[in-house]
Amino acid sequence: MKFSEKMLLIKSGATLADIKKLEEEEAAEIADSKKHEEELQDDASNSQDDAPKSQEDAKELLTALEAATLALEQSKATIEQQKKDYEKLNDEFLKLTNSQTVNDNVTKTGADVFAELFTNQNKED
Numbered sequence: 001m002k003f004s005e006k007m008l009l010i011k012s013g014a015t016l017a018d019i020k021k022l023e024e025e026e027a028a029e030i031a032d033s034k035k036h037e038e039e040l041q042d043d044a045s046n047s048q049d050d051a052p053k054s055q056e057d058a059k060e061l062l063t064a065l066e067a068a069t070l071a072l073e074q075s076k077a078t079i080e081q082q083k084k085d086y087e088k089l090n091d092e093f094l095k096l097t098n099s100q101t102v103n104d105n106v107t108k109t110g111a112d113v114f115a116e117l118f119t120n121q122n123k124e125d
Contacts, residue, residue, distance in 0.1 A: 001019070001022065001023050001026055006019055009022070
């Protein structure tokens with residue numbers, strides 16, 4: 001507290017005890033202000049210390065995300081290839097199945113014809 005402020009207080013009827021009490025309150029406010037300022041500086045310092053960690057964490061997360069995206073794209077490509085392979089095998093199976101049915105019909109017809117010829121030949125003998 002400035003000397004001129006003290007003189008004004010004395011002129012307005014304040015006692016020395018009142019002035020001393022005001023000085024103590026002012027000192028306490030100054031101490032609180034300094035403490036608060038130090039806390040803010042500590043917080044700012046900690047924030048600056050945490051910033052590189054946050055940047056490193058963000059880089060790690062980004063790297064993990066990129067790896068997961070790549071794995072997903074590879075899985076998608078694998079699934080697409082498997083789908084194409086399945087369709088190709090299915091087409092080949094259907095061709096073979098249809099071909100086998102035709103072969104079975106031909107074979108049966110050929111067997112029937114052979115049986116008839118054999119039967120007829122035996123009848124003639």
